[in-house]
Amino acid sequence: MNAVTSTSPPPADVDVVLPCLNEAEALPWVLARIPAGWRALVVDNGSTDGSADLARDLGATVVREDRRGFGAACHAGLLAATADVVCFCDCDASLDPGRLVPFVREVRAGEADLVLGRRRAQSRGAWPVHARAGNFALARLLRRRTGLRLHDLGPLRAARRESLLGLALTDRRSGYPLQMVVRAADAGWRITEHDVPYLPRSGASKVTGTWRGTWQAVRDMSRVLKEPPQLRAGGGWSRSSPRP
DSSP states (O other), X not given: OOOEESSOOOOOSEEEEEEESSOTTTXXXXXXXXXXXXXXXXXXXSOSSSHHHHHHHTTOEEEEOOSOSHHHHHHHHHHHOOSSEEEEOOSSSSSOGGGGHHHHHHHHTTSOSEEEXXXXXXXXXXXXXXXXXXXHHHHHHHHHHHOOOOSOOXXXXXXXXXXXXXXOOXXXXXXXXXXXXXXXXXXXXXXEEEEEEEOOOSSOOSSTTSHHHHHHHHHHHHHHHTOOOOBOTTSOBOTTSOOO
């Protein structure tokens, strides 16, 4: 089902996409840290804990995406966004959306096309060993595939909305963040990375909380890395590109 918004979106300086699946515990903390003038787009991906109603009560714009998957939720938020600059942030209180302010400034100044946050764990339990290992392996594969010397493929990021849409992202699972980086690199984007504090998440992780979840995410992302570049004239991606 196509994503639908609960209300007509008001004008926003920046849109922040927050994929959400049962994050009622974390939502107050996250939404309280959205910078003034920015709009929070909470994409409810089938929550059963009242997350959507709570987000709405806290002033967020709620987007519904019935198709399960991290990428499905992220892309539904991107399609619902109207601001020139769109940011992405997890909705589990592991990352502070206020850290996106310098990212947006960098994009608007024309210093970068895509700005990523490199997660720096603030406690031993914030980032499990298996999740770190999977991330390290993917970063090495990404370097081999694109030449980018990135250290993390974390969810905190900022870019211009029209440029992101031009990448024609197709992955709707765990490979979505990686596909964004790979296609941006193939299109010649300037990509930068900055350290951000990474806190223990609220609740159980749907992806990297277990070895199995981490392995499935790595498998999804490995398929993305095998995707052949299919750039069209003007630097955008062909919508006929093979689906990962």
